[in-house]
Every structure is written in structure tokens, then in C-alpha cells.
Amino acid sequence: MLDRTEAEVLLTLAKELHFGRTAEQLRLTPGQVSRIVQRLERRIGTTLFTRTSRVVTLTPIGADLVQELAPHLTGIEAAVRRAVEAGRGVTGTLRTAFLGAAAGQLLLKAVALFGIRHPDCEVHIHEAQVHDSYERVFTAAVDVLITVLPARGVQVGPVLLAEPQLLAVPRHHRLATRAEVTQDVLADHPVIQMPDTMPETTRHYRIPKMTPSGRPVLQGPAANTFPEILALVAAGKGVFPVGAHAARFYPRPDIAYIPMPDAPLVQWAPVWLKTNETGIVRAFITCAVEAAEQ
Numbered sequence: 001m002l003d004r005t006e007a008e009v010l011l012t013l014a015k016e017l018h019f020g021r022t023a024e025q026l027r028l029t030p031g032q033v034s035r036i037v038q039r040l041e042r043r044i045g046t047t048l049f050t051r052t053s054r055v056v057t058l059t060p061i062g063a064d065l066v067q068e069l070a071p072h073l074t075g076i077e078a079a080v081r082r083a084v085e086a087g088r089g090v091t092g093t094l095r096t097a098f099l100g101a102a103a104g105q106l107l108l109k110a111v112a113l114f115g116i117r118h119p120d121c122e123v124h125i126h127e128a129q130v131h132d133s134y135e136r137v138f139t140a141a142v143d144v145l146i147t148v149l150p151a152r153g154v155q156v157g158p159v160l161l162a163e164p165q166l167l168a169v170p171r172h173h174r175l176a177t178r179a180e181v182t183q184d185v186l187a188d189h190p191v192i193q194m195p196d197t198m199p200e201t202t203r204h205y206r207i208p209k210m211t212p213s214g215r216p217v218l219q220g221p222a223a224n225t226f227p228e229i230l231a232l233v234a235a236g237k238g239v240f241p242v243g244a245h246a247a248r249f250y251p252r253p254d255i256a257y258i259p260m261p262d263a264p265l266v267q268w269a270p271v272w273l274k275t276n277e278t279g280i281v282r283a284f285i286t287c288a289v290e291a292a293e294q
Contacts, residue, residue, distance in 0.1 A: 101249035110288035190220030
């Protein structure tokens with residue numbers, strides 16, 4: 001059996017491949033690290049690391065051991081963290097963000113309920129933009145982001161809001177007087193593009209490559225923020241599919257919003273990094289779901 005220190009030394013040395021840095025991280029001496037590794041190797045009956053005066057490398061057996069051991073240690077750490085959180089209750093600081101007005105309304109409702117239930121927590125609220133929303137999550141600048149789906153590379157919570165799509169067009173556009181349009185019009189008019197920093201699945205869900213009838217969608221210029229998107233629409237540079245809330249939160253005299261009933265619903269949900277999941281995050285997701293239901 002490995003004790004906790006032995007496991008930490010093995011995994012840290014496998015990552016750093018340097019006895020000095022491993023010792024520094026674990027607050028040990030290089031000699032202690034070396035003796036622990038030697039003790040492990042005697043117990044297992046083979047070398048786990050190849051050492052020279054300049055290089056430390058894993059042996060094949062050492063690499064296999066590290067690969068099998070790492071998930072178990074991570075699971076132990078997560079279990080201990082959950083127990084600590086349960087003992088302390090929900091305290092600390094939560095950094096939240098929203099993308100778009102609909103997400104902002106959902107977030108404010110969730111924050112209000114969360115504040116009632118967990119008054120000892122401090123909640124920071126940030127507005128994300130189309131081009132940087134996922135970067136904030138991936139860099140752990142925010143703990144929870146309420147954004148549009150689908151999403152990739154993150155944990156996705158329950159859908160808080162689902163709404164029909166509208167097509168934003170210039171007020172004097174020939175489509176502006178229609179009672180409704182279909183997705184096939186996207187093949188006849190350039191569509192403003194979201195930035196590449198948004199997940200591809202998110203972009204293609206809203207702006208497909210092909211219309212339902214198989215015609216290619218015309219690509220217009222790209223924008224980094226939603227106000228930029230609307231500005232390009234108003235300037236006649238293209239059209240853009242939006243959620244139904246946009247007509248209420250972003251009314252403009254130079255833009256018309258036309259129902260597009262054959263388009264899929266726009267869904268909004270909280271997302272977060274699995275590695276950044278804490279008791280505070282889980283408590284906030286619970287509040288967000290309940291607040292949305294109210």
C-alpha cells in the first residue's frame with residue numbers, strides 16, 4: 001500500500017521530473033524525496049525513474065503506475081474537499097458571469113435567492129462578451145457562467161430558459177415586413193458571424209452551415225460582442241438569429257426582429273469547469289434552477 005506522502009511524491013516527481021522542484025512543492029528536502037522513491041522502488045521490486053546527473057525520466061512501469069494511480073488520488077482529494085465543505089457549510093466567494101440580457105436576468109434571480117440562503121458568501125457579478133465568455137471559464141476567472149447552449153469543454157447545468165429564435169434584420173430590409181421567415185433565408189442574405197473563440201458547436205447551432213433545404217448559408221462579417229452584431233445588422237452588413245428576449249431587451253429603431261419558427265430553440269444554462277467545482281458552485285446551480293422555475 002502507498003501512503004499519502006508516497007503517492008504525492010510519485011505523482012509530483014512524474015510531473016516535474018526534477019527532485020528539487022518536487023521537494024519544493026511538497027515542502028520536503030531533495031534527500032527525503034529521493035529516499036521515498038527508493039523505498040517505493042524496493043517495495044515494488046523495480047525502478048520507477050531513470051536518473052542521470054541531468055535528466056529524470058519515468059520508466060515504462062513507472063509511467064503505468066502513475067497513470068493508474070492519478071485518478072484515485074484525485075478522487076480521494078475530491079472526497080476530502082466535499083467533506084470539508086459539508087462541515088464548514090457554504091462560505092467564501094463566488095465569481096459569476098452572464099452572456100447577454102436573458103442570462104443577466106437569470107443570474108440576478110439566482111444571486112438573489114443564493115444571497116438569502118447563503119448570506120456568508122460574497123458573490124461577484126461580471127458581464128461576459130461573446131468573444132471572451134469561455135476564456136473566463138477556462139482560465140477560472142469566473143466560477144459559473146450563464147450562457148447560451150450548446151457548450152463544449154465545460155460542465156453544463158440544467159437548462160434555465162428555452163426561447164424561440166427571431167431573425168434580426170435592418171428596419172428597411174425587404175424581410176422586415178414579413179410576419180415570419182424560415183431558416184432558408186439565411187442562404188439569401190449574409191449572416192453576421194460569431195468569433196472563433198466561441199465553441200464551434202455553439203456557432204453552428206445558431207448559424208448552421210446549410211439551411212434545412214441544403215443550401216449553403218451566406219457568411220457575413222464577424223463581430224466580437226452582441227452590440228457589435230446589432231450594429232452590423234443595422235448598417236446593412238447582414239442578418240443575425242437571436243433569442244426572443246432580444247426584441248425586449250435590445251429594441252432599436254433601425255432593427256426589426258422577425259419570428260423564425262422552424263429554427264431550434266435558444267437554450268440558456270450555467271456552465272463551469274469540473275476542476276473548479278466546489279460546494280459553493282453546486283449550491284449556486286441549485287439556486288439558479290429554482291429561481292428560473294419561479
